Amino acid sequence: MDPEVLRSYVPLYKEAFILTLETGWLGIAIAFAIGIVTAFIMHFRIPVLAKIASVYVELFRNTPLLVQLFFIYFALPKIGISIPARECGAIGLGLLGGSYMAEGIRSGLDAVGTLQEESALALGMSKRQMFMYVIFPEALSISVPGIVANVIFLLKETSVFSAISLMDLMFTAKDLIGLYYDTTEALVLLVVFYIIMLLPVSLLGSIVEKKARYRTLGV
Template sequence: MSSWAVIQQSLPMFGEKGFQLTLWLSFVGIIGSIIVGIIVSLLQYFKVPVLHQVVSIYVEVSRNTPLLIQLFFLYYAFPVIGIKFGAELCGIIGLIFLGGSYMAEGFTGGFNGVSKGQLESGKANRVESLAACQIHCLPTRILTERSGNGRQCVFLIKETSIFTVIAIPELTNTALDLIGMYYRSNEYLLVLVVGYAIILIPLSIILTLLEKRVRYGSFGN
C-alpha cells in the first residue's frame, strides 16, 4: 500500500478522534487557565491575607513540577485515597493546574503596569481610593495582557501531547496507536505533525497580529 493511501485511511481516525479531542481539551484547559490565572494574580496583586501565601505555594509547585508527574499524581495517586477522575478530566485539571500559574504571571505583570495616567483617569471618573482606581483599571490591563499570554496558549496546546501517558486518545496517542497496529511510522508521524501545524500556525499568526494591534493601541506607534 502506498504512503498516500495509508495517510488517507488514517485521516478519519485522526480527524474524528484525535484532532477534535485535542481542540476540545485545549479549549477547556486554556479557558480554565485564564480564569485561574486572573484569580491568582488578583490575590497576589492585592496581597489578600492567607490566600496570597496559598496561591504563591500553588504557583511554585505548579511551575516546578512537570505536567507528566502532575498527571500521574491525579490519575494514579488520587484513587488510592478514594478520589477517582476520568482520564479526560485528569488531563483538563492538569492543564489548568499548570496553565493557571503561567497565566497568572502574565496578568500580574499587567496589573503592575497600571499607569499613573490610568489611575488619574479613574480619579476623574470619581473613583477616589487607590485600590478602587486600580480595580477600575484592571479590565484594561487584562485585555492588554491577552497577547502576552497568547504564548502560554500555544504552550498549553503542545502540552496536550503528554496526555497520551494516561491513554487519552488525542493526536499523539492516536498516532502511537496506529503505529503500534500497522508499523507505518513515517506516515502517521507526518499526519501528527501536520495536525498540530493546522492548529498552531494559524493561532500563532492571529496572536502575533493581536499583539501588534494591542502594542500600537497602547503606545500609539
C-alpha cells in the same frame, strides 16, 4: 510514503484532533480563570491568599505536566477521588496553565501605574469600577504577548495526555506505529495536525498582539 495509508489514517487523526482541541481549550479556559484570580490576589497582596497563591504558582510552574497528570489520574483515586481521563487532562492543563497565566497577568497589573488608579478614584469610581474599567483592560493588553505564548505552549503540552490513555493526537500516532509500523505516514500526519491546530492560534495571536500594542503603546 503511501497515500493510501495516509488516507486511511486521516479519520482517526480527525477524531483525535477534535478531542485534543476540546480538552486543550477547556484546559486553557480553566487556566485563564485561575490565572486572573491568582494574579489579582498576588497584585493586591491579599493577606493569607497571596501566600497560598505563590505556593501554587511555584508548585505548578516547577513540576512537569506529566507528573501533575499522574497525580490527578493515578494518585487521587487512592484517596477516593476519581476523575475521568478527559477531565483529568483539562484540569491538569488548567492548573499548569493557571500558574503561567497568573504570572503573565500579574506583570501586566503591576505595569499599570498607580497614577492610573488615582485618576480613576479621583473621578469617583469605586475600587471595583477602577479595576474593571481601567486597570484590568490595560493590564490585559500589556499581558497579551505572554498570554498568546502561554496558549500555544499549553496546546502543545496536550501531547502528554497520551500518558493517561487519552486518545489525543500523540496517542493515535503511537498507537498506529505500534500496530502497523507505518512510521513515516503516522508521524507526518501528526505534524500536519499539530500545525493545523496551532498555526491559526499563532497567526491570530500576532494580530491581537499588534492591536493591543498599538492601542496602548502606539507602536
